[in-house]
Amino acid sequence: MAEYEAVIGLEVHVELKTASKAFCGCSTAFGAAPNTHICPVCLGLPGVLPVINRKMVDYALKVALALNCRIAPHCKFDRKNYYYPDLPKNYQISQYDLPLATDGYLEVEVDGRRRRIGIIRVHMEEDAGKLIHEGEALNPGAYSLVDLNRTGVPLLEIVSAPDIHSPEEAYAYLTSLKAILQYLDVSDCKMEEGSLRCDANISVRPRGSEVLGTKTELKNMNSFRALQRALAYEIERQSEILARGGRIKQETRAWDESRGVTVSLRGKEEAHDYRYFPEPDLVPLAIGEDWINRIREELPELPAERRRRFQEQYGLPPYDAAVLTASKSMADYFEACLGHYREAKTVSNWLMGDFSRLLNAHGLEPEQAPVRPQDLAELLTLIDEGTISGKIAKTVFEEMFLTGKKARTVVEEKGLVQISDEAAVLAVVEEVLAAHPGPAADYRAGKEKALGFLVGQVMKATRGKANPALVNKLLKERLE
């Protein structure tokens, strides 16, 4: 497969978290009872007029600037016409030939190599409603139910250039893009709630070739990992067809997560013929320097800047800085910890290790963790004071995470205070040496490894509470 190179472009749709919809005052809140956030404007009833939500444009400008785009001085909205039950007006208000912004880029890092991925365009549009398909198993005369709450929620479409050459790069692009959107605080970016969605265009070509192959469009990827897998599958599928002299068919394919394959949507999708024309109900936007400068001044510190600052200000290795700043809430958590504890690298290790593991296991974001930054700081202080060992601290931390109790409380309740009393540890050392004469003799005979076994036995006998440095020291002294 190495002789083929993939050419991938990604199309990301992201819902902007304005309070009201793009062109009417209906709420955008997720999870309301069906068809309770709708009005004559988003339902497309006769005689209504849409009006542009200023915040949608502000948010879109933030994204466009963060993606280094050129902002169009004049842009307009267009109608994209098609028939589908989730689109009550029979057209979607979108932007066609004069989008808000063009020609940007995003920097991604894969395997330590930084690359720029071009952004072709960023434009504003409105979301469609939701369809629920009912009665499929039992009833051949099945029907679909339509909830139009989502209809008219502001949406941003971000189209990358075909600059992506591997599933890993696609994953990195999405991760970076999501981080920027979260730093800008313009979207929830929840794939499970549909506030971030991604389609991919992919073709392969013989490595070294400049000619583009025939592409397929991939849909229905419900996570970044699914997208990565779908791309990997599609690269293999297309490469195999080309390798045996076949031709790729230009088509839309859906990712089937359970089977791990892409399947053709042939026949289910109509030919695209949207007959775009300018939306006569909305006057154009003229975005001048003043507006752009105001938005530019509102831009927060973005992931790339924060990563650099973490390296410079806290002396973190590039890897740590990149991992921590990939998520705004993790970076915020990190800095909050440093308000209570000085050692940046120690905090970083805990956050990238046990903290991330437990967050993932419980499906939580850092700000939802039962352990607050000051609680983690207290735990780390207990280690520094010698009250508990680093090993015991892991147990304590897990208990804190599960119960929400503070470090000191867990240590006291569970009797986990480290035994640093020399006489007490020595007594256990003597017992262990008496019980295991073999390993003791081995160590004396020069087998360094035997010491590890003996340390382990002492730790076991004290249920991990003995001060490890002290155990090492005393064992060595007794074995001299």
Add this chain to the structure above:
Amino acid sequence: MVIISREEVEHVAWLARLELTEEEKEAYTHQLNAILDFMQQLNELDTTNVEPMAHVLPLVNVLREDEVKPGLPHEEALAGAPDQDRGQFRVPKIV
């Protein structure tokens, strides 16, 4: 002068979900060609230095603040639905 063919008229009618009789197809092909032919006269004008017009009104940036306003009461919103089920519009099955 034929600018739009009968096949194109049929295609556009299908896209708009319009069912046309043979006579209507014939008539619309004729009428659309007459309109487009008339429009072609505009092509004779030199528009080199004329800025493209995006809207008939000389207005830009008509915006509203991001404020939530109550929409339609639920029953009213569904009142015009030909069919409904559990608070939702019910339509023939779509895949």
